[in-house]
Amino acid sequence: MTLKPTLLAASLSLGLLTATLPVLSHAAAPATATSQAVAWQEAGADADIERAFAQARSEKKPLLLYWGAKWCPPCNQLKATLFNRQDFIEQTRAFVAVHIDGDSPGAQKLGTRFKVRGYPTMILFTADGAELTRLPGEIDAPQVLKVMQLGLAGGRPVKAVLADARAGKKLNVNEWRLLGFYSWESDQDQLLPQAQVPALLAQLATAAQSVDPETGTRLWLKSLSASENGKGVSADAAQRERVAKLLASPTESRTLVDVISNGAPDILRALAPQAGPERTALQAQLETALKRFEADTSLSRADRLQALNARVDLARLDVAKTELYPKLNPALVKEVKDQAARADREITDGYERQAVISSAAYLLGQTGQWKDSDELLKAGLAKSHSPYYLMSGLANNAKKQGRKDEALRWSEEAFNKSQGPATRLQWGAGYVANLVELAPQDSERIEKTAALLFNEAAQDKGSFYERSARSLQRVGKSLQQWNAKGQFDPSIKRLRAQLDGICAKVEVADKQRATCEALLPKPGKAG
Template sequence: MKIQSALSASTARTLPGVLVTSIAGLVLCAANPVFAVDKPAISAVSAASSVAASTGHNDAGGIDWRKDNDVDAAFAQAKASKKPMFLYWGAVWCPPCNQVKATIFNRQDFIDRSRHFIPVYLDGDTPSAQKLAARFKVRGYPTMILFKPDGSEITRLPGEVDAERYLQVLVSAMNSSLSVQDSLKLALAGSKKVNAEDWSLLADYSWDDPEQKLVNNKEVASTLFRLAELCPAGPNATRLYLKALSVSATTPPGQNGIDKTVAVEKVIKALGDSHLARDNMDIVTGSPAELLDYLSAPKTDTRGKLIVALNAALLKLADDTTLSKTDRLGAVNGLATLAKLDNAKPESSFLKDIQKRVTQIEQATTDAYERQSVVNAAAHAYGSAGMLDESDNLLRAELKRSHSPYYFMSSLASNAKKRGDKAAAVNWYEQAYNAAKGPATRLQWGSSYVSGLTELAPSEDARIEKAVQSVLAEIGTTENAFYERNRAYLDRMGKKLLEWNKDGKHQASFQKIRTQLDGICAKLPANDPQRAACQAVLSNAKS
């Protein structure tokens, strides 16, 4: 039994009134064979690409990145040359960052385009990077912003869409006379000055970025729905509407009330259009279960129709060899998510097809940047299908070849946690922290280790105390340690420690930790905003 029939049977079990024949008929409309697979290739990463990846920069690509962290000098250069400035914010270990390097930054058309702007590479582990991140409101990796020569922000570019669409967005942003903020104001006012290119930039803006400056995060969904109403009918209006639904699916109930019957019809129509489904691949593959839960109730005809449409679209995306390997695995992950929806149990034939798909794509991936992204996506797809052993095997093998193995150690910790193996989970968190490199990265992994300990091994006071003291010792010698991502992870660690000691049972260890932190805070100048941030880490006050 191939994946189509496996999905059909699984769906029919949970959806009364939906005929297996009709489900199979729609799902079988996907390309034949079930999965178009890449030809097997040597799975080992070449030494040259491994060395390149370890630098964190795509030097071989021909982009003349500024890597000196002197953003003011870069702005001066942009102003003098009358060129826009392109700011890339990322990290060596980050899978989406590696995806961008493997699919966008190495493209000749992007390299050629880069000569028309000032490209600035800002790595989160370099000196002063976190302080600069606070200045430009960038936190999540990767974030890419295009600025005018005068320093004003034109737009935040999405990192989830495929390379072709990304280049289109970049070119549109560089050619536009308006910033996205100006376009938004005009669009909401009903101005006819907003042209098709301006609407395209609004539709492709990085709305998912919690640091975006266009509207309050609580108003993103309602703003997107309003824009979808005002936008001329076409692909841009569809994307704005689908993005609004995606955002709404993660907001509290009662907000952004819409006619869900109409919404379901629009979603099914969009999914049935292969071009629209591909253009909105990031939404289709990223949140199918959330969309289903938002738009339908379990075991209803509405949910059945949505699942049919989603399965068909996901299968086509999984078979689309013009998409990146990571994006195709994202579609496989979506299929696995749907197969387990509403407590359904995928059949063995379905799981075998998932494994075959993942194996063939993984073995065909030799580029070091791409592997960091592909292996992460593959392990996630396995996890969504409940195939934790297969996920573990893949992750363990990658530890020997990855330029950032600590990332996959954290994934192994998550798998162990899902199994209920607390000891193994904590040990993987510890190994990941010990292997991590770079001040911001080590703080992030150290915080995760401490959080794992307080949750999974709360009685091990000595181990928790030692872990926290190690993290704080490094913070004490790190310049600008209390900015942006660093600050967020310190706050998170502090909250975990406060919860751990809420009943006072760990007061002796907690007091030693507080004393160490107080010493670090005291060394910061009184007028330095970092001092208040430092003091808030272990207080009940909101940092």
């Protein structure tokens, strides 16, 4: 699990942005019961999208697309801290706002169209339908508003801006900010292959520094975070000194809190790859800044918890990922326990609980407090609108500790309680994978569960697209591994026959047909 910050209380500095909109302040009030909510238009088919774009062209408004799911913690964080704010609601009236629920019929096909995978993703389009930019799930409110400002100011699509930047052409401050706040993590190779991103970010950082130092620093830190353990990074004293100066400044580090909190371990590995005085000093500087973020009450609880998560990651830097009971500073372990208990005690909003409790439980596990982690998850079941998400956490906890029967019991219950076609395929794929790994001899249960998933897939026309397709591919891969020696051929033949009937109902020209047929390839055919 990756904790994702939503830095909703950071100050908004719009600088040279030309459009004028109300600024989101720290004290912005949530929408009241009588306030009008964001006027989301629900979309589940191409016709819905085309209608929304037609409206955008007619009204000369940009279009804001939000892709999410009921259970997703970062989606719930947005609902708890951004979508319900009156100032944000007011600003969205300048856009055509479209919501795609990942579990609505046809949603996964739209996911393929827009090349979106992770929940949540927000994409901003120009009035004529060109993609201006996309925002990552951890985006904070001020960053959202900055990009919304760019949309209203008639900014150019990020693809065109990047092409000019790579060609050495001059960009203005707004255009550099578009690149600085772009969701490189969810780009899906639209702008360039993912492997080329770290080097590109470093080049952009250098070019941006003289025009917009803050964006230049943001891009530089992102390049460090994206590098593979510092590959391609010159880990010299000058770079470490630059980071140290940034971390020592409460104001400068605060504007980059999302990058620092998310990337602290990667930044440390990049600039101090070996244990020694340099790493010790830089780790202490990161620790000081992260503690400052934790104490910053203008940040959301999820953001403060992310800072604590980064501190735990730093403490575990040289600890094996499989180590269940790491030897950590007792004060840090106690702080994790105290913060988890406080979150459980104080959070009453259902959306915020969904965003925070599972993350707190994860942190308890990372610090070896497995009993407390289980108790927190169990206590949250009755309070969660999507308890199956917490049940998956309980299954993972039990699995890590070798409690196979308990892991399978929670995994099965999570699948049974899951709701929505895409979600059920995702949870079902996880259950099948656990069965194959933990109880491969239980052929009856494995076959029965796989058959149920294939039957459910047949009921949803979007099952062989995007996230649902990947869930089914995971099922197919698990089954092939399970039958690697041919010992379960009878079960596989029955499942393949079931799939053949499902695939035959898909039009030959439909790309879903090939996806379906590749799930359980016949002997002699490539998978």
